[in-house]
Amino acid sequence: MKVVLKNNSGKILFVVVALFVIFLGYSLYQAPVEGIENRFIYLLKTYGYIILFAWSILEGEAGLVMAGLLSHTGDMNMYMAIFIAGLGGFAGDQIYFYTGRFNKSYVHKKFKGQRRKFALAHILLQKYGWPIIFVQRYMYGMRTIIPISIGLTRYSAKTFAFINLISAWCWAAITIVPVWYFGEEILIVLKWLKEHWYYALPFALLIGGSIVYYFHIMTKKKEK
DSSP: HHHHHHHHHHHHHHHHHHHHHHHHHHHHHHHHSSSHHHHHHHHHHHHHHHHHHHHHHHTTHHHHHHHHHHHHHTOOHHHHHHHHHHHHHHHHHHHHHHHHOOOOOHHHHGGGGGGGHHEEEEEHHHHTTHHHHGGGGSSSSTTTHHHHHHHHOOOHHHHHHHHHHHHHHHHHHHHHHHHHHHHHHHHHHHHHHHHHHHHHHHHHHHHHHHHHHHHHHHHHHHOO
């Protein structure tokens, strides 16, 4: 049984994610309200913690922003949101770590074109040690690579899990608390963006594209 899990961990994760998406889609369809926007709001208020946990596994800051806003409106408890988001972030990196630890041949085959990033991850781990586990969540292009690459080494699984858990809760708090505190201002901005989307969309695409391009260039520089 253990061998089956090791060899099929990627497929198992895909099935779990697919079932979760189907569940959300069905819940959205069955929501007892009218309008797609109201359905999404209903879904978030009803299954907010479940969605937050799953979203955090994928390291999505957008899910944390959602949690911060729902905490501001009273539809979520901020402390519970931080706790659950941290657990989700922790679970996601543990999955990546054990993918590297138990599926080395799969990793080498699947990430064949990412050898430079893996080499960079090993260099960072050797140079900085455990702090790299703490900050890797904020490193665009490396957030998946670093936990997997650490799993490929003989690094202690217990040490990684402990640092990963603390890091995940800090990551959740750093994002959720400011959004909760400035929730009213953020909601005002979101309302304006909704009413003037034709102005906001090109600006958002420009800013988003610039950020992605910047981090892409920075990642390329680090790989050299």
